[in-house]
Amino acid sequence: MTTILIADDHRVVREGLRTLLAQEPGMEVVGEAADGHEVVAAARTLQPEVIIMDIAMPGLNGIEATRQIVGENPAIRVVALSMYADRRFVTQILRAGALGYVLKEAAFEELARAIQTVVSGKPYLSPAVAGFVVEEFVQQVSPAPAKSLALLTSREQEILKLLAEGMRAREIAQELSIGQKTVEAHRQNLMNKLDMHSIAELTRFAIREGLTTV
Amino acid sequence: MTTILIADDHRVVREGLRTLLAQEPGMEVVGEAADGHEVVAAARTLQPEVIIMDIAMPGLNGIEATRQIVGENPAIRVVALSMYADRRFVTQILRAGALGYVLKEAAFEELARAIQTVVSGKPYLSPAVAGFVVEEFVQQVSPAPAKSLALLTSREQEILKLLAEGMRAREIAQELSIGQKTVEAHRQNLMNKLDMHSIAELTRFAIREGLTTV
DNA sequence: GTTGACATAGGTGAAAATACCTAGAAAGAT
């Protein structure tokens, strides 16, 4: 019996997956988690064989959660379940220790196959993302270093969130009761840390990391 | 027997919902759709009593799809199933003709209750979003008019996509082999159409509308 | 055939973003 932990911030999605998995012979859902911190804790106590991991979760995202979980117990197999066939997500979560990457556009049958594959220790990638891995292998492309929220201080995250919501430096300064120059300094610092150079990039990053929603 | 059509661009989510609904007595899933155009067509041929409608779908989004479907057949009850408790989404899709609004964070049991409620012609809103409607009722706030991609020309959509991906006006001009001033004019025009005033807002809009991904 | 929408592009000006610099106060770590 393969024990499975489901991590996704949408309860309806968790319940749907749990019901589908209940119909798979040999698979048993032993727990659910709604954010990154929960899944790290649940992995520690439940010691599941497989974790189905959503990437976009509030708080700690799926990539960081995977890094921590696999760091603690490399025997746990993580299957990333993502909305996006984005090369950065694929490379980042694989480097963080995930063995599988399945798109939400895929059929459930593919997810089941991925689970069966990773329990035997072999990787499984959705066809649409397998190409990225091959490309990087062939081209010896050094993947973009993983940028994550963990690089930012809490104040910087706060500034980033407000920037991504469309506020100007002056407005943020008023909101937080600090000087406009201070906000600009924070913005510059976090841009340097993330190696980003425009509000558009910051906005996308903030959404990816769950700091704000679209 | 309540006939149900599921519209969501993620196949795993559709299958999960279908399985969960199959266990509800008196409910029958008669079809699925993966984007807005599909659901409009499916609604016409299948004539379901209820449509579970994801808001963020490629092509035609859930709000526009709802507007068209309810415009054709007001007897069809639409339950919006959304990731976001965003007041604009709530007001827009309700004005487009949806009767229900359920968050993906909600339990499946709540979705089932919403379906039962709307088949009897009564609205159902997740508690987290009901407040918006009450507020607008109380304050007599005129809701922000629905902004959609349909307002923009194809050239404007192209510019918007590139802006949202972090490119500057000068870079876009080079990319499209037109003048920087032209790009700026397009940007200004689409900002006026959408009543938005910053790159951050445009970026979020572009992601919401599926022009680009995070 | 005139009207209107669109893509193109130029001018002007204020505001904001981007990118550097320095620097002090406070808090935490080795």
Added chain:
DNA sequence: ATCTTTCTAGGTATTTTCACCTATGTCAAC
């Protein structure tokens, strides 16, 4: 105790955004 980090904020300069204006050629609609 010293060092580092963080938050704070000021200076300076360049580039970009944002918000108006006008204007021309094209093309489809009426």
